[in-house]
Amino acid sequence: MKLVTTLYRQFQHLVHEVAKFGLVGLLGLVVDLPIYNWLVFNNPLVLADSGEGMLHHKPLTAKLISTTVATVVTYFGNRYWTWRHRERSGLHREYVLFFVLNGIGLLIAAGCLAFSRYVLDLHTWLSDNIAANFIGLGLGTLFRFWSYRKFVFKEEIELDEAEHTPAPDSPAALDNENTGDLPVVR
Numbered sequence: 001m002k003l004v005t006t007l008y009r010q011f012q013h014l015v016h017e018v019a020k021f022g023l024v025g026l027l028g029l030v031v032d033l034p035i036y037n038w039l040v041f042n043n044p045l046v047l048a049d050s051g052e053g054m055l056h057h058k059p060l061t062a063k064l065i066s067t068t069v070a071t072v073v074t075y076f077g078n079r080y081w082t083w084r085h086r087e088r089s090g091l092h093r094e095y096v097l098f099f100v101l102n103g104i105g106l107l108i109a110a111g112c113l114a115f116s117r118y119v120l121d122l123h124t125w126l127s128d129n130i131a132a133n134f135i136g137l138g139l140g141t142l143f144r145f146w147s148y149r150k151f152v153f154k155e156e157i158e159l160d161e162a163e164h165t166p167a168p169d170s171p172a173a174l175d176n177e178n179t180g181d182l183p184v185v186r
Contacts, residue, residue, distance in 0.1 A: 017082060021145055024077035028070040033133060035066035041125045059117055060110050063132055067109065071102045083153035094152050101147045108143060109136030 008015065034044035039062035043050035055062040075098050109132050116122045116131030 017149070018145070020082040021078065021148075024074050024082055025141055027077055028074040029133070029137070031073050032066045032070035032137075033129070035069055036062050036132070037125065037129070039065060040128065043125070059113055059128060059132075063110050063113055064106065067102070067106045071099060074102075075099075078148060078153065083148070086153040089154065097152045098148070101144060101152065104147070105140035105144045108140040109133070112136030112139070 038044035038053055039055040040053045040059050041050055041056070042053040053062070055065075075095060078098075079094065112135045113128060113132035116127050120127075122128075122131070
C-alpha cells in the first residue's frame with residue numbers, strides 16, 4: 001500500500017491533469033457527436049441511422065465542422081480549469097497553437113473516418129462513429145494531451161525555478177548568502 005501511496009504522490013499532479021483533461025474531453029465529445037451525426041445522418045441523438053443529413057456525402061466536412069465547434073468549448077475548459085495553474089503566454093498564442101494542434105488531432109480522426117468510408121467502404125452511422133469518434137478521437141486525444149502540455153499550456157515558471165533554487169535553510173542556500181565578510185558588531 002505504501003508503494004501505491006508513494007507512486008500517487010509522485011504522479012498526483014499528472015493524475016489530476018489527466019482526469020480534468022478527460023472530463024473536458026467528454027464535454028467536447030458531447031458537443032461533437034450530436035453535431036456530426038445531425039449533419040451526416042440527420043440524427044443528433046446518435047441512436048441509429050435515421051437517413052441522410054445535409055452533409056451525408058461529405059462526412060469529412062461534417063467532422064471538420066463538429067470538431068471546430070467542440071474545439072472552442074474545450075479550449076476554454078482546458079485553459080481555465082485543466083491547466084489554470086500553468087503559465088499564461090497570451091490568449092492569441094495559446095488559441096492559435098491550440099487550434100493548430102487540434103487540427104492535427106482532427107486529421108487523425110478524419111484519417112480514420114476516411115479509411116473506414118473510402119477504403120473499407122463502410123457508410124453506416126455505427127462505422128462512422130467507431131472510426132471517427134472512438135478510434136480517431138482516442139488516438140487524437142493522446143496526441144492532444146501530450147502536445148497541449150508541451151506547447152500550449154507550458155509549466156509554470158515558478159516550478160522550474162523552484163527546482164533549481166535551494167531551500168532557504170539548506171546548506172547550499174547558506175553558502176550562497178555567505179559573502180566571506182565578517183559580521184558587523186555594533
